[in-house]
Amino acid sequence: MTTLAQMVVLAAAGSALGLAANALSPHPAVLAQAILSPAEAGGGSCAAPSTAPAPAPWTPARIGVEEAKGLCTACLAGFVDARGAHEYAHGHIENAVHLPPAGHPDEAAVVAQLRTYSLVIVYDGDYSCAVADDVARRLRRAGLKDVRVLQGAWPAWVSARGPSQAGVCGVCNLEPFSR
Amino acid sequence: MRRLALAARIALAGLFLWAAGTKVPDMAAYAESVANYRIVPAVLVPTIAALLVGVESVAALALLVRPWARSAALLLALLLAVFTIGLTSALARGIDLACGCFGGSDQATWWTVLRDLVLLALALGVAASSPPSPARPARREPDPAAAP
Numbered sequence: 232m233t234t235l236a237q238m239v240v241l242a243a244a245g246s247a248l249g250l251a252a253n254a255l256s257p258h259p260a261v262l263a264q265a266i267l268s269p270a271e272a273g274g275g276s277c278a279a280p281s282t283a284p285a286p287a288p289w290t291p292a293r294i295g296v297e298e299a300k301g302l303c304t305a306c307l308a309g310f311v312d313a314r315g316a317h318e319y320a321h322g323h324i325e326n327a328v329h330l331p332p333a334g335h336p337d338e339a340a341v342v343a344q345l346r347t348y349s350l351v352i353v354y355d356g357d358y359s360c361a362v363a364d365d366v367a368r369r370l371r372r373a374g375l376k377d378v379r380v381l382q383g384a385w386p387a388w389v390s391a392r393g394p395s396q397a398g399v400c401g402v403c404n405l406e407p408f409s410r
Numbered sequence: 411m412r413r414l415a416l417a418a419r420i421a422l423a424g425l426f427l428w429a430a431g432t433k434v435p436d437m438a439a440y441a442e443s444v445a446n447y448r449i450v451p452a453v454l455v456p457t458i459a460a461l462l463v464g465v466e467s468v469a470a471l472a473l474l475v476r477p478w479a480r481s482a483a484l485l486l487a488l489l490l491a492v493f494t495i496g497l498t499s500a501l502a503r504g505i506d507l508a509c510g511c512f513g514g515s516d517q518a519t520w521w522t523v524l525r526d527l528v529l530l531a532l533a534l535g536v537a538a539s540s541p542p543s544p545a546r547p548a549r550r551e552p553d554p555a556a557a558p
Binding site for chain 1: 444
């Protein structure tokens, strides 16, 4: 048998085996059904917004107070206070930087400092953590990879007697920045 | 040299059997990967996907049988050439797609093209080092002079 004839035999046997394997597959391809790529079917990422479902907003993962306390003591995480300037000045997590949800005039410098940490923890003053979630999303958009939100917020930190300090933010323009 | 050729045959056979094995559990997903290349008509996509998996399995097995090694290697080289052209065409058109090579969702890149070219060279090397299948001896006509 020539090489070409052998190739034809192999292709024929392979075709038969392929169809049999498809029939036996737990998730077979339906042979009678045309399959379009998502782009051709109108479901790709370039599709009009009205036809593509809106992606769910990213929800930052939570971190417990006890775990955060350990990371704070060991200086293994950057902390971000998302509350107002007066609340921050009155008391905040040790070495936390102040980033209110409305933005910060020198945010690039603050974000650059946070980049030195592999983990950044954001907190606010409310148990719902809604403000902290917003700031965490902003930091994520700025390129920080691991951003989490402190469970229970500032009240939980105070209750757990986490290390804290008072005063204005040392790395955020030295002046308290109001919302 | 012989051992090297044998090692290349075994490596290629193992690779293609593994590639086929990863696709069989979810043929529907593999068919979608094939569709994403936007080369095959949509109606033929599921059939082509099934045939590709079968042909690469059989060719890989035949690669281990010496008289069939040359034709199997050439068939795999043909498949790899088709894969390379498909990948290059998709990447040149800016299509962001998963390779579909090993049943996962690995992103197709120019490195994937390079990998396929290396495998293509290997398959051609195996084909060149494998002897052609022995031709069937021609049937001898009876010699009338030798007849009693």
